[in-house]
Amino acid sequence: LGLAAAAGGATLAGVAAAGSGEDAANAALGVVMLFMLAVALLGPLVARVSAAVLGLPLRVAGAPGHLAAANSRTHARRLASALTPLVLATSFASTLVLLHASTDRATEHQQRAGVVADHVVTAPAGLPVDAAARAARLPGVTAAVAVQHTGVLLPDRDTGFRSATALAVSADPRPVLDLDVRTGSLDGLRPGTVAVDANLADAVGDRPGERLHLRLPDGRAASPRVVATYGRGLGLAEVTLPAADLAGHRTVPYADELLVRGGTPDRLAALGTVTDAAGRAAAQSRDREVNAWANTTMAAVLGGFASVAAANTLVMTVLARRHELRTLRLVGTTRRQVLRMIRWEGLVVGVAGTVLGGAIAWATLVPMTHGLTGEGPHLPPLLVGSFAAAGLLLALVSTSLPARAALRPENTA
Numbered sequence: 001l002g003l004a005a006a007a008g009g010a011t012l013a014g015v016a017a018a019g020s021g022e023d024a025a026n027a028a029l030g031v032v033m034l035f036m037l038a039v040a041l042l043g044p045l046v047a048r049v050s051a052a053v054l055g056l057p058l059r060v061a062g063a064p065g066h067l068a069a070a071n072s073r074t075h076a077r078r079l080a081s082a083l084t085p086l087v088l089a090t091s092f093a094s095t096l097v098l099l100h101a102s103t104d105r106a107t108e109h110q111q112r113a114g115v116v117a118d119h120v121v122t123a124p125a126g127l128p129v130d131a132a133a134r135a136a137r138l139p140g141v142t143a144a145v146a147v148q149h150t151g152v153l154l155p156d157r158d159t160g161f162r163s164a165t166a167l168a169v170s171a172d173p174r175p176v177l178d179l180d181v182r183t184g185s186l187d188g189l190r191p192g193t194v195a196v197d198a199n200l201a202d203a204v205g206d207r208p209g210e211r212l213h214l215r216l217p218d219g220r221a222a223s224p225r226v227v228a229t230y231g232r233g234l235g236l237a238e239v240t241l242p243a244a245d246l247a248g249h250r251t252v253p254y255a256d257e258l259l260v261r262g263g264t265p266d267r268l269a270a271l272g273t274v275t276d277a278a279g280r281a282a283a284q285s286r287d288r289e290v291n292a293w294a295n296t297t298m299a300a301v302l303g304g305f306a307s308v309a310a311a312n313t314l315v316m317t318v319l320a321r322r323h324e325l326r327t328l329r330l331v332g333t334t335r336r337q338v339l340r341m342i343r344w345e346g347l348v349v350g351v352a353g354t355v356l357g358g359a360i361a362w363a364t365l366v367p368m369t370h371g372l373t374g375e376g377p378h379l380p381p382l383l384v385g386s387f388a389a390a391g392l393l394l395a396l397v398s399t400s401l402p403a404r405a406a407l408r409p410e411n412t413a
Contacts, residue, residue, distance in 0.1 A: 002041030002045075008034045013364075013367060016028040017370065031360075031367070032095055032364040036087065036360065043084050048073065051073045063337055064340035067328075067333075067337075072345060082353075082395075083352055083353050086394065087356045090391050092299075092306060093299050093387070095360075099365060103369070106372075107234050108235070111280075114179065114236045115281070117145075117261055118277075120276060121260065127146060127257075127272055140262045144171075145177075147256060147257040148167070149237070150166045150168060152215060152217065154212075167241075168245070169189075169240060170243045172186065173240065176260070178232070181231075182198045183198075183208055184227050186228050189241075192245070193226070195226070196239055198233070200239070208226050211224070212239075216249040217250050218248075222245070314402075315401075315402045317399075318399050322406045335407055339403055342403040346396045346398070349399070350394070357391070358384075
């Protein structure tokens with residue numbers, strides 16, 4: 001069963017890597033579950049291999065290292081019971097946190113590269129209806145496009161409908177937005193047509209020239225013709241369509257932003273607050289940081305529960321070895337040597353659990369981030385180092401403290 005789960009995880013990882021969009025991301029979710037199941041079922045074998053590999057350098061650490069290596073090899077089932085929850089904690093928590101870090105980084109890159117306007121005008125209550133026309137008449141302005149951020153619904157074979165972010169533009173967006181067109185052309189973007197993010201197009205099976213069936217914000221059905229697919233849907237929007245197609249279908253008819261090429265900020269200030277593309281990206285980065293708390297909290301809760309399970313298992317494993325530890329003391333092993341042996345064993349558990357959990361997280365993140373962002377996973381060194389340090393610290397503390405308690409004079413008399 002363990003080998004079947006491992007083979008299933010490897011197969012599903014290949015399927016996810018070959019896919020695209022949300023299909024790849026959804027397939028990757030099963031990878032972590034199957035690999036975790038494989039580690040749990042193959043625990044003694046995994047522990048024996050880990051002990052054999054990590055036991056080699058321990059032999060040069062003197063008598064405590066030699067004892068730790070021998071114990072790890074001999075009691076593979078005991079090692080496996082401590083290893084599995086640590087792998088669980090590392091793989092789940094790191095997958096959640098690093099997935100958010102990867103998508104956040106890709107989103108920021110796409111936002112900064114996608115907006116090529118010189119000025120971005122916003123207003124708390126929305127821009128005037130004629131904001132684009134007024135800006136276009138100002139000296140030096142070569143393009144002015146009003147933008148509305150909204151959402152549409154697309155048919156989904158599993159849930160009926162799925163939501164997609166949408167961008168409604170008042171004119172040709174190319175002077176102010178670089179959508180990274182992959183197929184087709186934005187030349188034909190006019191009422192009755194639409195441009196779609198490439199990942200979304202793959203998910204719904206649409207190509208340029210075909211009809212995209214969707215529902216507008218008020219629920220009305222529409223079938224615009226796809227004229228282009230593009231690559232910056234994560235940072236900008238998954239669907240781009242003319243603002244005329246949304247007229248009368250939104251509760252708020254006012255544009256959210258006015259993207260302007262040319263002109264000067266002082267003349268545009270009459271329309272609203274003026275910033276540039278960098279300022280816009282910085283503001284959206286702050287918004288994402290606020291929204292990141294939910295993901296961080298979920299990772300902390302899941303990782304915390306798994307860490308408590310790992311710590312409890314390690315503590316009980318050490319306390320169940322009181323007789324063994326007393327015997328080592330009786331045959332002449334010093335208290336310091338026994339504690340060092342326990343620390344080396346904890347280090348074996350910590351290193352093996354961190355490496356295995358990290359490998360499972362990597363196997364999950366590669367196809368998932370490729371499907372969602374088109375890029376590989378982003379691994380901030382400080383974040384990765386903190387996960388590794390947390391795993392090692394958890395293993396060392398959860399073994400050293402109960403060992404000290406078991407070796408107190410009143411417990412060894």
